[in-house]
Amino acid sequence: MFSETGKPAIMRSAAWRISLWATLAFAFGTMVIFVFLHRFVSNDIQQRSDAWLSGEVQVLGDVAGRTPKDRLYGRVVGEVAELASRELPNKPPNMRENESVFFFQTAPDGSMALWVGKGDGLTFLDAIRRRKKVTDGPSDLYVQKFAIPFRLATASLDNGSHIYLGLSEKDELRLLRNLRLRFFLLWLSIVLIGFAIVFYTTRRMLAHVRRITEAASRIGESDLGSRVPMTNRNDEVSQLASTLNTMLDRIENSVHQLHTITNSLAHDLRSPLTAVRAKLEIALTDETKSGESEGIVSAIEELDRVTEFLNKSLDVAEAKADALRIDRVAINLDDLLRVMIELYEPSMSERGLLIRLRSTGAMEISADAALLHRMIANLFDNEMKHLPPSCTVDASLHVADDMACLTLEDDGPGFAEEISAHLFESRVKGPKSNGRGLGLAFVEAVVRAHSGSIEASNRVEGGARLIIKMPLVARSLEVVSDRPMAVASH
């Protein structure tokens, strides 16, 4: 399932975000620690090799000073230098020594006197000559054709000649590279495993929260009897569930009481009304009292109005308390509006009103048919009661954001300023209204009971505008539409 932003559903979940951020923080933290560790280790390695270089160059200096300058001099010093190179620090087991160590001695005039190492050593001599500053301890030497610098230690002999011992930093860098590689692999696997663990646990926890949300919204929509699922653990989530359930108990209790009250009120009032109406009807059929029939008829009509008022008041009271009983069926709003307009059109044109419908076609919502019928009847009754002759009512129906959107506009006087903030409260009516102020309150309650929304405003060009939005049935049928559908054959 993809949303309009194109992200998979899983990447929009809170579990994903939590685990992503937790992992990022962990990865960053461990990376910083490693950088410090790396610096420490590389300094330490350098110190060790410098100590070795200084020691060896000292030894070589001694040997060179003491060995007589005869034919064997070169061989003796060379052997010693080679032996020294075998005791390299950080030495890999199978390396070829000559590549990373060189030794040479310069004559007092600066020319090369002795060379131990790969090649003829002239490039090294050249590099040493081109050194800008000369320090006491070992220092870096950059040699042509060698990408990696050498550490170079120097000792001066009494006769004015110098000996140099160089050690490639290749091994040192290789060691550090190994360290980095191993760390990176370990780090990556820990981060990935950590991410998976955090994601799994938060997802499990949040799945429970989601189940609670689903159950709660289901309860809000239809039955107050069911409860959100509980877990055995005594954590925050299960506390949330139990708090919700306690709250639901209380709400159910209140709603039940309200039902009892409204039902008994309705019953208590209706029975006498029925009896009165019955007596009036008998009187009406009584031939001997035919002269009084006009009065009796108007009494019956008055009684019917009282009944209707009673019905509406109780409806609005129940609706306001979210206690409407809703029996959902699929309803095509487009069809319903057409039938309703067909029903109301004659009365409207009788009063000089024009009603028009613009619709984008069939539009299914899941709603209580009786409530929806009465809601639309209320809307049209309202228009008829408040519009002066020769006004136009424009009803339009279209889909916006998975909602069926019904707009009613007229070019009448619009809503009175003083009531526009309280339009949907019962008993609120305009100064010139002869209704009882229940119509829009009922409409709003029905819309809300169906998880819809309603907005009322005055149009800039004059007249009132009501926008009602109700969720389309498609959303709840999404699951069903995943199944393969039978293909209709002609």
Place this chain on the structure above:
Amino acid sequence: MRLLLVEDEVDIQNFLKHSLTEAGYQVEVAGDGRSAEQLAIESEHDVLIVDLGLPDKDGISLILRLRQIGVVAPVLILSARRSVDDRVRGLEQGGDDYLTKPFALAELLARLRNLMKRNTSATSETTKLRVLDLELDLLRRQAVRGGEILNLTSQEFVLLEYMCRNAGRVVTRSMILDQVWGMRIQPDTNVVDVHIYRLRGKVDIEGHRPLIRTMRGVGYVLRDR
């Protein structure tokens, strides 16, 4: 026609007994659930009227109990609650009907008739309806009065057909809304009256006897005499 009336309010009981007897029913009356059950076992009835608020028993349980012991007659449920609960809806789908208090007698009678008709279900499917000099051809959806074809809209035809089927009997506004438009609404405005007024303008043409009569406070009737 034998009828069992189960209603505890004495005023309504008397009124209904009186009016139903006058309408040609043999009425037996029970004031509570237990005596209703007793009466239903003792003798057979063609139709039942049951009030939901009985002193000893909930009306629905009574109906379910009666069904259990083999009573098949249709039931007209009287309810003081205006929002109909699911169980009543269930019964309604099972062929029973309900009416909220207060009701017009005409409506009660009409619904009783409908129930019985539904029950016998032997309504011969006629293709023509005739009331005095008005004739409706149900196949061609055409109405003729005194040899003259009436120019009716399809909705007006349905309305006229409904009135013809109930010729001589009063139909109330809510019955018309229910049967012709399929809605149980009670508009504050005179929507039904205007439809009837328009229909009357087309049906009761000059030179003919007016057929559609207004029964104030009750509804309308299509004269058949």
